[in-house]
Amino acid sequence: MLEVKGLSKTFPVPKAKKGTPVKEKDPREEGRLFHAVRDLNFICNQGEILGLLGVNGAGKTTTLRMLATAITPSSGTALLDGVDVVANPLEVRKRIGFLSGSTGVYNRLTPREMVAYYGRLHGMSERLIEERMEKVFTLLDMKSFLEKRCDNLSTGMKQKVSIARTLIHDPQVLFFDEPTSGLDVLSSRTIVDFIRRCRDDGKTVIFSTHFMSEVERLCDRVVVIHHGCTGFDGSVAALREKTGQQNLEESFLTLIGGAN
Amino acid sequence: MKEVFTIYVKELREVLRDRRTLMLMIVLPTVFMPLLFHIMFSFINKQEKKASEEVIKTALINGEILPELGELFKRSEGFEVVTGFDEAKLTQALKTEEIKLGLVLPKDGADMVTGNYQLEIKAYYDNAAASSKVIRRAQKVIDAYNEESQKDRLITLGVTSALQRKAVIEPVTLVKTGIADKREIIGEQAGGLLPYFFIIFCFVGALYPAIDITAGEKERGTLETLLLTPVPRSYLVVGKFLVVFTSGITSAVLCLASMGAWIHFKAGGLSDEIGLIISSITPGDLFLVAFMLVPLAAIFAALLLTISVYAKNFKEAQSYVTPLNFVIILPAVLAMLPGVELNWGWAMVPVTNIALAIKELVKGTVDYTMLGVIFVSTSLFAGIAFAFCVSWFKREQVLFRN
Numbered sequence: 257m258l259e260v261k262g263l264s265k266t267f268p269v270p271k272a273k274k275g276t277p278v279k280e281k282d283p284r285e286e287g288r289l290f291h292a293v294r295d296l297n298f299i300c301n302q303g304e305i306l307g308l309l310g311v312n313g314a315g316k317t318t319t320l321r322m323l324a325t326a327i328t329p330s331s332g333t334a335l336l337d338g339v340d341v342v343a344n345p346l347e348v349r350k351r352i353g354f355l356s357g358s359t360g361v362y363n364r365l366t367p368r369e370m371v372a373y374y375g376r377l378h379g380m381s382e383r384l385i386e387e388r389m390e391k392v393f394t395l396l397d398m399k400s401f402l403e404k405r406c407d408n409l410s411t412g413m414k415q416k417v418s419i420a421r422t423l424i425h426d427p428q429v430l431f432f433d434e435p436t437s438g439l440d441v442l443s444s445r446t447i448v449d450f451i452r453r454c455r456d457d458g459k460t461v462i463f464s465t466h467f468m469s470e471v472e473r474l475c476d477r478v479v480v481i482h483h484g485c486t487g488f489d490g491s492v493a494a495l496r497e498k499t500g501q502q503n504l505e506e507s508f509l510t511l512i513g514g515a516n
Numbered sequence: 517m518k519e520v521f522t523i524y525v526k527e528l529r530e531v532l533r534d535r536r537t538l539m540l541m542i543v544l545p546t547v548f549m550p551l552l553f554h555i556m557f558s559f560i561n562k563q564e565k566k567a568s569e570e571v572i573k574t575a576l577i578n579g580e581i582l583p584e585l586g587e588l589f590k591r592s593e594g595f596e597v598v599t600g601f602d603e604a605k606l607t608q609a610l611k612t613e614e615i616k617l618g619l620v621l622p623k624d625g626a627d628m629v630t631g632n633y634q635l636e637i638k639a640y641y642d643n644a645a646a647s648s649k650v651i652r653r654a655q656k657v658i659d660a661y662n663e664e665s666q667k668d669r670l671i672t673l674g675v676t677s678a679l680q681r682k683a684v685i686e687p688v689t690l691v692k693t694g695i696a697d698k699r700e701i702i703g704e705q706a707g708g709l710l711p712y713f714f715i716i717f718c719f720v721g722a723l724y725p726a727i728d729i730t731a732g733e734k735e736r737g738t739l740e741t742l743l744l745t746p747v748p749r750s751y752l753v754v755g756k757f758l759v760v761f762t763s764g765i766t767s768a769v770l771c772l773a774s775m776g777a778w779i780h781f782k783a784g785g786l787s788d789e790i791g792l793i794i795s796s797i798t799p800g801d802l803f804l805v806a807f808m809l810v811p812l813a814a815i816f817a818a819l820l821l822t823i824s825v826y827a828k829n830f831k832e833a834q835s836y837v838t839p840l841n842f843v844i845i846l847p848a849v850l851a852m853l854p855g856v857e858l859n860w861g862w863a864m865v866p867v868t869n870i871a872l873a874i875k876e877l878v879k880g881t882v883d884y885t886m887l888g889v890i891f892v893s894t895s896l897f898a899g900i901a902f903a904f905c906v907s908w909f910k911r912e913q914v915l916f917r918n
Contacts, residue, residue, distance in 0.1 A: 324744050327912045349746040360736035364533040365526070376522040377745035405533075421741070 258306075258323070258429060258460055262332030263296040265318050284484050292318045293484045295332065300462055300477065302428075305455050307475035308464035309508060315484040316464040317356075320433045323462065324354045336429055337460075350378060353422035356433035360414075363407040367398060367417045370406065371424050378425035385424070392420045412443045419450055430454050432463040436470065448474065468504040482512045519747045523755025531725045531759060541721040541763050545771035549713065550778040567649040570594070570616075574654075575601040575609065578621040582629060585637075585661055589619075592657050606640045617641050617650050632669065699793045703879030708852035710775075711874035714768050714805065715848045715867065718813050719820075721767020723837065726760045726820035731833035734825075734915075743915065753909045757817055757902065764813035769806050776802045801877050808877075808887070811894035812870050816844070818901035822908050828917055851875060863889050866897045 267290045284291045293315040300306040310316045321327045323334050325345035333342045341348050362370050368389065375385035393399055396416045401409060406417060422430065432451060436444040451474055454461050465471060471478060471492065478495055480487040488495055488511055492504065499507040531537050573596050579586040589595045601609060606618035618640035622628070628635055637658075641650045670681045733739040742752065776799060783795040823840060827833035844867060850856055851871030858872040869890045876882040908914055 321740075321916070326740060326743050327916065346746045346748065349744055352744065354741060354744045356737070356740065358737040359741055360738050362526075362530060362738060363736070364530045369526075369529075373522065373526045374741075374745065377519060377742075377747050379519075379746065 257302050257337055258300040258462065259335045260296055260298050260323070260332075261334060263293060263319065263322060263329050263334060264291065264331045265293045265315075265322060265327065266291050266330040282483070291484055293322070293329075293481075296481070296484075296486055298477075298479045298486060298489050300460055302460050303455060303458045304476045305451065305461040305463055305474050306477045306479060307471045308462060308479050308481060309471065310464075310481035310487075311512065314481045316481055317433055318484075319481065320354075320356075320431050320462065320464060324352055324431050325349055326354075350425065351428045353425070353427035353430045354433070355418055355422045355431070355435050357435050357437035357439070359418050361406040361409075361417045361421075364405060366403050366405055367393075367409075367413075367420065368402045370417060371420045374421045375424045380425060388424050388426065389420075392423050396420055411439070412446065415439065415443050415446060419447070427459070429460040430462070432461070432465075434464055434466065436465070436467065468508065472504055480508065480511055487511055517751070519751050520755045520758070523747075523752060524758050527725075527729050527756060527759040528762065531728065531763060534724070534728065537724045537728070537763070540724055541767045542770060545717045545721065545767045546774045548717070549771055549775040550782075552713075553775070553778050553782070568594075568653075571596050572616045572650055572653060573598060573614070574617040574619060575599070575606060575615045576619050576621075577601060577603055577606075578623055578625065579619075581621045581625040582635065585621075585658075588661050589657055594653065595657070610640055610642050617654055619654070697880075699796055700879045700881055702793050703875070703881075707875035707878035708871075710878055711805075711851060711871040712845075712848045714771055714809060714874065715812065715844065715871060717771045718764045718768040718809055719816050719841075719844050722760045722764030722813065722816050722820055725763040726817065727824045727827075727830055727833040727837065729756050729759060730821060730825035731827040732830050734827075735829040739915065749910050750906050753821070753906045757821060757905065760817040760821055761813050764816050765806075765810060768809045768813065772802050772806050796880070797878060801880070804882075804887070805874050805877055808870050808873050808891060808894075811891060811898045812867065814898035815866060815894065815901050818898065818905040822901070822905045825909060826914050826917070847871070858883070858886055860889075864893055866894055870894060 269285060269288050269290045282290070284294070296315075296319060298306070308316050308319065318327070322329045323336075323341060325341050325348050329342060333340055335341075336348050336351060339347050339351065361367075362373075365373070371389055371392070372385050375388065380388070393402060396419060398413075398416050398420060401413055406414060409417070430451075432447075435447045435451075439447065448470060451461060451463060455474075455476075463470075463474065475492060477490065478492055479489050480495075488498065490498075495507050495511070496502060496504070499510040501507040501510055531541075571594055574589060576586055576589065576597050576599060579597075579599065586597060590597050598615065601615070601618065603618075603620050606615075606620070609615045610618060618638075620638040620640070622636060625635055639651065639654060641654075642648065643651075666685060667681060670684060675681050675684055730739075733742065743749065779794055779797060819840065820837065823836050824833040827836050847865060847867035848871050850865075850868045856862065856868070856872070858869075858876055862872055863869050863886060873882070873887055873890050876886075
């Protein structure tokens with residue numbers, strides 16, 4: 257279970273160079289500070305998939321990075337199965353898996369070496385790593401290419417390596433940052449199936465995306481982030497009801513248009 | 517700390533599977549020094565041989581004034597005397613290498629010979645050719661002539677004993693006892709160049725691994741996942757740092773070892789003095805050189821990591837690192853300048869101090885206290901650079917620069 261409490265992140269704004277055209281000012285900009293995420297609150301229960309929606313630059317990635325302890329919030333915090341991400345990041349990292357669309361693999365390692373490496377970094381014993389690898393590799397049907405260098409693998413195979421890497425330490429909470437961006441239908445399908453399986457296994461899943469079809473098929477809850485703030489928090493049905501639109505894409509557009 | 521080892525092993529494995537890195541880190545330093553030495557010495561030997569065996573075509577002008585001299589040149593090995601030139605055309609003939617030497621006796625010299633006055637002979641030669649031995653060899657013939665005629669003239673003057681004749685020519689003589697041995701003299705020249713190579717290899721060997729495991733990981737999108745493992749970031753830096761450090765020191769040690777092997781197997785066969793001196797560099801000296809390079813490799817590793825982790829991708833890292841090349845080459849070159857000698861001041865200047873220490877080791881005149889001071893001061897710099905690198909690695913603005 258994940259509880260997000262007043263999460264905020266502020267970045268310093270780099271000095272604008274002379275001669276650069278004046279851009280339209282983002283409402284989040286305040287002098288030399290940029291409030292990327294402001295006072296975000298939501299909850300995601302165990303066995304639920306929460307979809308994080310928002311346009312490019314809305315603050316989705318920043319939010320996920322804070323939740324996954326890659327960056328520290330400026331204020332507020334989140335509790336992950338009761339563990340505070342600010343106070344105890346190392347403990348949080350043991351419980352989470354993180355997969356983003358831009359995640360790569362180590363080209364000069366084999367899938368087996370790469371997944372085992374992450375197992376060791378998670379402090380697992382060699383025996384446990386072997387056991388988990390056997391399970392995960394069977395699950396993802398990866399046995400045929402375990403000893404090839406990742407360099408020589410297809411995009412779909414690499415995707416499976418990344419998934420195996422995410423799963424090796426059996427995390428209870430999973431974060432997906434636009435996991436299907438840039439993938440073809442087949443690879444996207446692998447990911448979507450995988451996300452659904454995670455939920456069925458009773459994990460907590462937070463998932464950011466642009467694709468409304470994925471939201472409709474997967475998400476139990478939706479949080480819309482607009483200009484770094486919570487624009488909506490509730491079920492997909494509630495979103496439709498609130499905006500009076502049947503089509504989810506229309507609902508989303510109405511919502512962020514209204515929030516403007 | 518087990519994680520540091522895990523990271524070290526994995527990064528090293530990746531580095532060793534990269535052909536480009538292997539070339540720069542292992543092949544190049546191993547091949548470079550023996551190749552350089554081989555080319556240098558075979559060239560020097562060839563030139564020397566050529567210069568001392570070559571037949572010097574000598575144009576003799578007004579030779580009739582002193583026929584004995586002309587005869588002596590004709591009899592001397594390696595000289596071919598030609599006539600029919602005049603003084604105005606000598607320069608041209610030397611430039612076209614038609615002749616190698618032009619000897620011009622004064623036109624009105626006959627009177628001077630009969631009056632026992634000193635005869636000035638002008639020697640024209642190409643002094644631009646550094647390896648040329650023309651003048652030295654001509655001087656030998658002249659010396660032989662002088663010795664003979666001195667003897668004759670002194671006997672005519674009544675100095676009959678050989679010992680007395682010696683005293684007349686040179687009543688007082690200097691017997692030189694230089695305290696610097698040959699190794700020191702040649703070490704002063706060659707010793708400046710060698711550390712330059714070692715330092716460069718120490719840097720170049722670490723270059724690609726450093727970029728690959730920082731900016732390269734950012735580019736491939738693996739850095740973020742690595743940061744989300746329950747391993748403290750300082751451990752990540754230590755693991756990566758050790759890999760880059762290992763690469764740099766491996767490269768430098770291979771360079772040293774291949775040079776050592778060359779000295780062991782080849783230098784003995786050199787007839788030249790330089791060969792003899794080079795073979796007096798012991799494995800112990802080379803070991804000390806390697807030892808001095810250790811803290812330097814640590815500085816390089818920390819600097820390279822700091823710079824390349826800031827870059828967004830491989831390409832950007834490469835362009836950031838390029839200026840660093842000069843920052844390292846400059847102090848290394850400084851040690852080659854005349855007048856820059858190892859003292860307490862220079863011992864505090866990183867890179868330069870190591871270059872100077874290596875020079876002293878090659879010269880065989882090393883002061884071990886100074887060596888210790890340099891090692892400590894460089895280690896101190898390495899520590900500062902490393903501490904900065906670690907704190908730099910923990911900054912969000914550095915790790916997530918987009």
